[in-house]
Amino acid sequence: MAITVKFFARLREEVGRADDVVAFEPGLSVTDVWRSATHGRAMPESLLVAVNMAYARGDVELRDGDEVAFFPPVTGG
């Protein structure tokens, strides 16, 4: 199993892909996944994170099979 990673909107364009996969290891956090999927890119201050489609913080510890999404501030409505 692994962590599924998704990028949306401006972030998808900047990172250059919509999806990624990161190998799971115990203790892995959202921040670790960001570093791994973006090759150490700085985390934007305004970055929003969702784990399994619910808003989450960067220090959340992940479980195998989780889906992590990174996206910029939302602009719907």
Place this chain on the structure above:
Amino acid sequence: MQVQIRAEPFDPHAEMGRYQAGLQSRGAMGAAASFIGMLRDHNEGAAVREMQLEHYPGMTEKHLLDICSAAMSRWPLIDCLVLHRTGRIRIGETIVLVATWAAHRGDAMDACRFIIEDLKLRAPFWKKERLEGSERWVEKNTSGYSL
């Protein structure tokens, strides 16, 4: 309670009427409130030609349902409806419809406002505007409440 993401244009007035006609408890209703958001031809000092709107399939629907459930718990609503466009949107087209039904106007109007404000601040949608010869992502939504 209904939440839908629509990839094609829709008539918000017809949709609201259709949904209301299908409600069982019409006799208990004393008030309906709605908010309709549509695409302007200008934003942040630039002429806007059209817009591309994307969402996070799965999370967006889940979040909108959560907002509606929160509104149904907080106010004595009879029902609520949220329709939101995605894809290519032309000037004047409806982007979002929020409609609420209650026995009294205060509950319908307050809940409608609550739903659209939470949607604007937290529901995962992103707008990209096409301007004359360029395009840009909309940076962020501002609070709709006056200071």
